[in-house]
Amino acid sequence: MSLTAPDETLTTAWETAVDDAPVALSARGELVAVAGAEGTVTVLDAARGTKIGAWELPGGALSVALAPNARALVATGPMGYALWRPEDGRTTVRETGRWSSAAAWADNDRVAVASGRRALVLGPDGKELWATAPAASTVTDLAWQRQGRRLAVAAYGAVRCHERHTTKPVVTYPYVGSHLALAIAPTGRWICSGNQDASIHIWRTRDGSELTMSGYPEKVSRLAFDDTGFWLAADGAPDVTVWDFSGKGPAGTAPRSLRCHETVTALAWRPGPAGHLASGGHDGTVALWRATSGRPQARLHPARTWDGDSAVAALAWAGPDLLVTAYRDGHVRAHRPPSRNAL
Template sequence: MNATITATDSLWRQEVDDAPVSLSAAGDLVAIAGAAGPAWVLDLGTGEVVGELALDGGSLRASLSPDAQHVAVTGPGGYALWRRSDGRVVTAATGLWSQAAAWADGRVAVASGRYARVLDADGNELWATEAAASTVTDVKWLRGGRRLAVAAYGAVRCHERHQASPVATYPYVGSHLALAVSPNDRWICSGNQDASIHIWRSRDGDELTMAGYPEKVSRLGFDDTGRWLAADGAPDLTVWDFSGKGPNGTAPRLLNAHETITALAWRPGTLGHLASGGADGTVALWRVTNGRPEARQRPVRTFELSDGVAALAWAGPQVLVTAARDGSIEAHRLPDRNQL
């Protein structure tokens, strides 16, 4: 049975004057990137703006550092870093496509054209990878920030710190759009332009492909346990079970609530709770351990935003932050950290 979250579950609502494209939450802050280039940092408790920055030419992603002291914003023409202590903004107008950023241990890796560049929190370059075959589309840290996975056309390459050349290469002929790495670093997964998910076992490169999606796979992510991988690419959200020897020979769980999936975010913790958003403005909350493979599930709860869902981010297990395409940002409190 579906339920609807009531207005009393809303902590605050804030309006920004651009269409949001990305949300990030950490500590007591929320960061929002707008399509035209502006970005805002909000106080999680009140929704008040505590910082602003902007990129000429537009923004693609905002990424808060885990300690909530820094924000990286990436876009089609470069990247920018915001520092909480004094509001300082460092902008790198490189003219290069910068799709992604990932923080680890006070450092941030940013995609910059055909390179991934690792910066300190103030924007000073520490090292960079050699040029990839094409534009870097995503970056993810492994081994507690000691190894960097870099996605570009034809392969995912892994680099040790301060080593431009890769120490491991995971080939797959195609355009990789997004990366997901399991929390135990056992699996590296890419969502692809050719409507597939490609999976490598990191220790030996053993691989398989989950093909047959009707659309490109551009959003995917593991839950905190590393057992469940959620992905778009179809009207049904697919959730693969990576327990045991992995998903080879298995079927996914199918979560049915949207015609077009525009966002997904795992709730922190080990309970297998997932939030998803659709172009129609519906946010759905799921317990993926319900049901069985190949059977369509319905959400535990749904609620509606004022416009299509642009992004979702959990700010701890009890607060879900939503961004609608019309610029409405809202924080929703769930009454129990273990229930939906």
């Protein structure tokens, strides 16, 4: 590994390898979960990187999500989904035969899972609590609003919002196109979709007004709000774009541009309000950014970078002081970056 800023030490907390090509990461509490393309889900101790358990999701994996208290885990894939509980190692597999691309926890007791054209809301034991009515096409992403009281579901043509136990949507945000990623500001003010047509579409929840940021050279498949809800990071180009959602929002403004990778493969905001973003690329580079510094249209340079041995598959912060990186060759590394004040 090589640092571009040798005056600051980047500590490698641990390194391990998993027996699959990683596609997704989740970190909560004392656990890190790594989902592999062939369906192997490996659970690691966040402090030491030691293996706690592993199990298989038939048909392969696409995403993984630990509950906020890390007492349950959901993995999704092309053929269904599965739940795992670390306290007893019990795995509940649902081979539905339906594409399941995403899962999102509302709290410790409810998780939403994309399952074909519906979203299912499950308890931590895997029992179905309720389900949405079928959308026009396969659900591609979902997210919770209002502290878990409303579920937003993205499928071709619209983002539909459901209150608890309401199968039919209570609010529909139409958009003619295929949504690839969904991000909701922690403030609840904004719903954003990254789209196949190389755009970001935005709805203001207060009045349903809309805005489209188009002109990206590639499809936008990764979106992430920071903890303040004022900053949105997106891929869709060699540059990571960071949009300012404070005040009246991004209408009429330009983003900050973060260029380090030829192809962006992962984005993850450091927990807290400091505006630090980690990004990963197909070339194996991981970059740390002071992503909210400068002015609109500014081209920012990484505060720190380091190189891996293969493409970055996923990034996840295990708290503000530990960044976990999964590489396509199966290596998983945890680093302790400089403090938020020192970066």
